[in-house]
Amino acid sequence: MSDYDRIAEAISFIVSRVDSQPTLQEIAGHLHLSPFHFQRLFSRWAGVTPKRFLQVLTLERAKQLLRESKPLLEVSDALGLSSGSRLYDHFVHLEAVTPGEYKTGGAGLTIEYAVHDTPFGKAFIATTPRGICSFAFLEGTEIDERLAVLHKKWPNALMHENRQRTLAVIKNMFGEERNLDRPVSLHVSGTNFQISVWKALLQIPPAAVVSYSQVATAIGHPDSARAVGLAVGANPVAFLIPCHRVIQQSGKLGGYHWGEIRKQAIHAWESARYEGPQP
Structure with missing residues (x-):
């Protein structure tokens, strides 16, 4: 174990x-x-x-975090961010797949992947030359399932395992210090609505939380909290696109694609790193 x-x-x-x-x-x-x-x-x-x-x-702490959270648009303005291109902690850059890339199905593209240990269990990671295109926690031997998802999105790409290259990304994600001179890049495919949700998530400070309705307001669709929830669930890059920081308005954590226990664990881990050790 x-x-x-x-x-x-x-x-x-x-x-x-x-x-x-x-x-x-x-x-x-x-x-x-x-x-x-x-x-x-x-x-x-x-x-x-x-x-x-x-x-x-505790639920009361989650409610307090929600009360203290600033609207994401205010966070963006305060940091001088524009359209999510320079994101909250300045170490993640998100690039959407172009229509041309989508149409060719990744022809001429090389995708490298591997499975690594992380503080939250084993995880599958895949990268293109432009950034991370997939990151998912594994419950068992799900690598074939993750590869099938990649093949469906990028049917014409060349894929091969490369643990050495992906290990450097894992260390940057979970290490004690991140190299801010070299931002982690994400290369993801999604609808315009999904991309706008994922960019909004990247503006949530570590160890903070927001509600689904706050995200909906931030992207200019205040009545679309349910659609935001679906976009959050479709997040292709777990942890780096921090869907774990979105919780219910009641203060309850709500669901998580990789399990509520893992969501609890990530919250505790981030709180320790960004709020500092406490008794």
Whole structure:
């Protein structure tokens, strides 16, 4: 069992008992670990203690984050961003597939892919010379499924595995420091509406959240929260296009394509990195 599997099991246990605030001993006992060993494992993975994670998990905290969140258009104006071309933390650049590229089905294009370990389990990543075109967390042996999706989008592209090249991207995504001189580029295919939603998501600050209706307002379609939800669910590049930062207006996390437990884990991990360690 990987560290993430143990952490996911612990998070599941905490989530099911969040109202009663389980003790360190209770959580560790559920995993058949000593409290010392479990606390060390959890803190090494998340950067925060289980106690701090319990605080991150509460519905009241999520509601508070929503109350404090600024409209995305205000965030964009404050940072001098234009049409999402320079995005929130200045390390991600999104480029949409051109109509010509879409029409040729990727003819002459080389796509490199691999499966890597991440803090949230194994993940499939694929890149073109212009950026990441796919990133998805894996629950099992789903690589064939991910390759089939790629072949459907890029039927005429040449695809081959290249762990060395994709590993550098993984390190940039999850490492302690990102090289801001070389932004991570995304090369994605979607409708105009989907692209506008994904660009809006890239303006959400790390460790912050917004509601679906806030995203709808930001892209100029205030009555399209449901359509925004569908576009969020169609996100082709998990984590970097941060659909995990969109939650329900009630403060509940809501669904997540790769599982609500993983969404909880990402929130805790980001809170630890961007809000700083707390007791």
